[in-house]
Amino acid sequence: MADFDTVPMSRLLKIANKFNCFYLSGFHGGDCRAFIVDGQQVGLVRPDVMKELLNYPHVFQVQPDCVQLNPAFRGYAERSARVDEVLREWKAGGKFITLRGWREECYDVRAQFNTPPLFKMDRSATCLFGIRKYGVDINGYVMDPVKGLSIWLQKRSPNKQTWPSYWDSMISGGLSVGFGIHETAVKEAGEEGSIPTNLLTKLKSAGCISLFFESERGLFPNTEFVYDLELPTDFVPSNSDGEVETFELLPVHECIERILSSNFKTTSIPVALDFLIRHGYITPENEPNFIQIVELLHVPLQTMYSYVQSKHRITANGETNDTLQ
Numbered sequence: 001m002a003d004f005d006t007v008p009m010s011r012l013l014k015i016a017n018k019f020n021c022f023y024l025s026g027f028h029g030g031d032c033r034a035f036i037v038d039g040q041q042v043g044l045v046r047p048d049v050m051k052e053l054l055n056y057p058h059v060f061q062v063q064p065d066c067v068q069l070n071p072a073f074r075g076y077a078e079r080s081a082r083v084d085e086v087l088r089e090w091k092a093g094g095k096f097i098t099l100r101g102w103r104e105e106c107y108d109v110r111a112q113f114n115t116p117p118l119f120k121m122d123r124s125a126t127c128l129f130g131i132r133k134y135g136v137d138i139n140g141y142v143m144d145p146v147k148g149l150s151i152w153l154q155k156r157s158p159n160k161q162t163w164p165s166y167w168d169s170m171i172s173g174g175l176s177v178g179f180g181i182h183e184t185a186v187k188e189a190g191e192e193g194s195i196p197t198n199l200l201t202k203l204k205s206a207g208c209i210s211l212f213f214e215s216e217r218g219l220f221p222n223t224e225f226v227y228d229l230e231l232p233t234d235f236v237p238s239n240s241d242g243e244v245e246t247f248e249l250l251p252v253h254e255c256i257e258r259i260l261s262s263n264f265k266t267t268s269i270p271v272a273l274d275f276l277i278r279h280g281y282i283t284p285e286n287e288p289n290f291i292q293i294v295e296l297l298h299v300p301l302q303t304m305y306s307y308v309q310s311k312h313r314i315t316a317n318g319e320t321n322d323t324l325q
Helices: 011-019 047-053 076-093 097-101 123-128 181-193 252-259 266-278 290-296
Strands: 033-037 040-045 060-062 066-069 106-109 119-122 133-144 148-156 167-169 171-174 204-215 218-230 244-251
Touching: 011 204, 011 266, 011 290, 040 047, 047 060, 066 076, 076 097, 076 119, 097 123, 106 123, 119 123, 123 218, 133 167, 133 181, 133 244, 133 266, 148 252, 167 171, 167 266, 171 181, 181 218, 181 244, 204 266, 218 266, 244 252, 252 266, 266 290
Parallel strands: 033 066, 133 218
Antiparallel strands: 033 040, 060 066, 106 119, 133 148, 133 171, 148 167, 148 244, 204 218
């Protein structure tokens, strides 16, 4: 039996490693510390952010094993307000590149997806604290009588705060405060693609993917709820919110090459790969690294953050440095 180390890494596995770069390498370095709110881990804080947090001891308590939001803050509103004060000060001072994309749009921060929110934070800042983010993606596709299965992609506006002019899923959007999953899918379909409600009756939930990416902006533990939407051959999406430059319909083989290109949004690649696997275009027969790719589409973000009370810095799987020596 061949050793996995001797199996050549395919192009698809290389890209799967890229969108999970923090999970596969940075996470295990042990340099980040758990972010604790109300006794529960909700994120991870990198050293560069910790350095700035030391200037706000009345809000953030930087300890040897974790960073804790001041436990004297009680309730959603107070926690949200105190964190927001610090973030706005950073934004005004140009502290972090990610805050240039400040949206005045907040995400709820929770210990687990279905637990009550502990506070809210502007979406641009969540990556500074390794907050798990949730969004929706819609795979729009057509059964073309000549070209076969063809997939709609969007090219993001050059004015987008993140990934400007990159190719992306047909429709995508984050779960903002006050919006549910299906509600977000319908809202984004209308805003980004002008998809009428009668066509959205075919919207089908297709599970979710998860990844743990790192860039110069911060840490991105993302879970995307995935929908498939078969569209009529004569329908062409059109943008109404200014966030999309254009849409393009590509047959499967061209879509795969576009996904592997350097101008496709990295954190949307797993959504496209998941679609192609579920529809039988990426298989164990034609992809030598099939199992590894499937596993990397479902990083266990819901169990990954488990805070351990210790005097030592926390590492990837909840163990402390002393137990790993």
